[in-house]
Amino acid sequence: MRPQAxxxxxxxxxxxxxxxxxxxxxxxxxxxxxxxxxxxxxxxKGVSLRWYQEVFSDSDLMEALINSVMVxxxxxxxxxxxxxxxxxxxxxxxxxxxxxFQWLLMAPLSVSYLIxxxxxxxxFTATGMPKSLLSVVIGHVVINLPLAFGICYSQLGGxxxxxxxxARDLGAREWQVLALISVPMMWPAxxxxxxxxxxxxxxxxxxxxxxxRFDVTLPVEIWSLLRSGLDPTTNAVGxxxxxxxxxxxxxMELFVFRRKARA
Amino acid sequence: MNRRGLAGWFLxxxxxxxxxxxFVVPFAVMALYSVWRREGTxxxxxxxxxxxxxFLSKSYFLDALFNSLEITxxxxxxxxxxxxxxxxxxxxxxxxxxxxxxxxxxxLPFWTSYLVRSYSWLLVLSENGVISxxxxxxxxxxxxxxxxxxxxxxxxxxxxxFTMLLALTIYANLVQISPNYRRAAEDLGASRLQSFIHVVxxxxxxxxxxxxxxxxxxxxxxxxxxxILGGNRELVMPQAILxxxxxxxxxxxxxxxxxxxxxxxxxxxxxxxxxxKMDRV
Numbered sequence: 001m002r003p004q005a006x007x008x009x010x011x012x013x014x015x016x017x018x019x020x021x022x023x024x025x026x027x028x029x030x031x032x033x034x035x036x037x038x039x040x041x042x043x044x045k046g047v048s049l050r051w052y053q054e055v056f057s058d059s060d061l062m063e064a065l066i067n068s069v070m071v072x073x074x075x076x077x078x079x080x081x082x083x084x085x086x087x088x089x090x091x092x093x094x095x096x097x098x099x100x101f102q103w104l105l106m107a108p109l110s111v112s113y114l115i116x117x118x119x120x121x122x123x124f125t126a127t128g129m130p131k132s133l134l135s136v137v138i139g140h141v142v143i144n145l146p147l148a149f150g151i152c153y154s155q156l157g158g159x160x161x162x163x164x165x166x167a168r169d170l171g172a173r174e175w176q177v178l179a180l181i182s183v184p185m186m187w188p189a190x191x192x193x194x195x196x197x198x199x200x201x202x203x204x205x206x207x208x209x210x211x212x213r214f215d216v217t218l219p220v221e222i223w224s225l226l227r228s229g230l231d232p233t234t235n236a237v238g239x240x241x242x243x244x245x246x247x248x249x250x251x252m253e254l255f256v257f258r259r260k261a262r263a
Numbered sequence: 264m265n266r267r268g269l270a271g272w273f274l275x276x277x278x279x280x281x282x283x284x285x286f287v288v289p290f291a292v293m294a295l296y297s298v299w300r301r302e303g304t305x306x307x308x309x310x311x312x313x314x315x316x317x318f319l320s321k322s323y324f325l326d327a328l329f330n331s332l333e334i335t336x337x338x339x340x341x342x343x344x345x346x347x348x349x350x351x352x353x354x355x356x357x358x359x360x361x362x363x364x365x366x367x368x369x370x371l372p373f374w375t376s377y378l379v380r381s382y383s384w385l386l387v388l389s390e391n392g393v394i395s396x397x398x399x400x401x402x403x404x405x406x407x408x409x410x411x412x413x414x415x416x417x418x419x420x421x422x423x424x425f426t427m428l429l430a431l432t433i434y435a436n437l438v439q440i441s442p443n444y445r446r447a448a449e450d451l452g453a454s455r456l457q458s459f460i461h462v463v464x465x466x467x468x469x470x471x472x473x474x475x476x477x478x479x480x481x482x483x484x485x486x487x488x489x490x491i492l493g494g495n496r497e498l499v500m501p502q503a504i505l506x507x508x509x510x511x512x513x514x515x516x517x518x519x520x521x522x523x524x525x526x527x528x529x530x531x532x533x534x535x536x537x538x539x540k541m542d543r544v
Binding site (some may be wrong): 011019021023032042085088092093115120174199206230241246248249 | 274282285345368379383387392480518
């Protein structure tokens with residue numbers, strides 16, 4: 001046996017220090033969202049829920065939250081459908097230029113959100129399209145399409161091919177094969193693509209900020225809160241957003257990735 | 264063309280058209296705008312390289328680019344140095360059944376809102392913040408001071424975020440290295456350190472390089488962290504670009520700067536391409 005303690009103790013200290021570093025800002029955020037005072041910094045003056053009350057009675061914030069959910073659901077659904085169909089085309093059909101299309105579908109991943117956003121802003125302005133939530137949906141589909149495509153494409157393995165061929169031999173039309181065979185067999189990948197897209201859309205700020213004006217998403221609304229400096233209301237919103245993101249991650253972990261692992 | 268071939272095009276068309284309209288066209292528009300220029304409030308639709316010349320001749324723009332490169336380089340190096348030991352410990356020293364939990368815990372805050380995470384660091388670093396007050400209480404500082412609004416604060420915010428990302432990519436790479444290699448090295452008399460330096464480290468470099476490259480791309484294109492934590496004293500490229508868009512409404516200059524930033528990222532990609540062997544991760 002090796003002298004275990006020599007490696008175990010420094011390793012444990014390192015891991016604990018790393019976790020402390022990783023969790024420090026989150027813990028400070030959550031603790032001071034309950035601050036009974038005007039400043040979300042030490043000393044902690046006692047527990048109060050008034051900032052949460054403020055958040056839930058703030059109609060701008062609540063509207064932005066609903067907008068964010070809508071933009072997230074619509075853009076994630078669009079990205080997933082488009083990504084799945086494209087993945088099916090490139091995995092199952094002989095397409096000339098397949099390499100080019102694959103490259104194009106992944107290309108937005110290599111461009112920063114800021115540049116995608118500025119490109120859309122300039123194009124929309126030049127064509128006279130007004131700033132709106134629809135523009136955010138358009139941008140978020142561009143951002144999420146590569147991920148949805150990549151996830152579906154990597155999971156369109158050989159094991160569904162024979163089921164699809166059998167259906168075709170039995171007289172199913174192309175759309176029937178897709179809807180009745182491929183989609184049900186691909187369900188875990190489709191769900192993963194949808195939840196990941198929703199999570200990224202939910203958190204996306206820069207594109208949403210550039211292409212909206214009056215109706216905004218939650219991150220854009222939080223950005224305008226940040227201008228007022230340190231404020232326990234921002235802590236409370238942040239904690240709520242954190243809780244929602246955690247719930248999404250747990251749902252993904254329990255239902256999507258577990259099922260995929262079993263399949 | 265047979266029926267199935269046609270079906271393929273129908274399936275591909277929506278995604279292709281979407282990206283053509285909202286990704287390729289905006290790029291073409293940006294490229295076009297970048298050779299136009301704005302004079303006063305007028306858009307001058309004449310091809311010239313005036314914006315690029317301005318970029319290369321004014322220290323205001325070049326400083327932003329070099330500041331971006333410096334912050335990003337420091338971020339990449341520090342994040343790898345912090346994340347590697349964490350990933351190594353999780354992969355090799357933590358019992359197998361606890362590894363997944365350990366990893367999930369290490370990257371959980373990765374999923375919190377990016378904006379809110381930067382704001383949270385402000386709570387820690389600002390003048391009345393946790394660090395300043397703790398240091399005063401301990402007697403290490405005579406009066407409170409702010410650690411925010413500096414390049415250091417930006418780097419800290421970045422390192423926090425990317426340590427989590429890199430711990431994930433490096434861990435994924437480490438667990439794929441067959442334990443037989445290490446066993447073989449140790450059977451042949453290598454110490455643990457030697458087997459790490461000569462066996463594990465070289466085999467894990469692809470994961471490190473991929474993670475480092477993703478970190479580079481995301482950090483150099485980020486506006487949020489430098490704006491919230493770094494303040495406005497020393498701008499990075501995304502801040503300088505957005506100033507052109509928002510304060511001056513100079514779309515041509517902003518387009519030219521965006522393309523320069525993309526060119527820099529592409530150059531770094533090409534320079535590191537031979538280490539970025541995607542298939543080995």
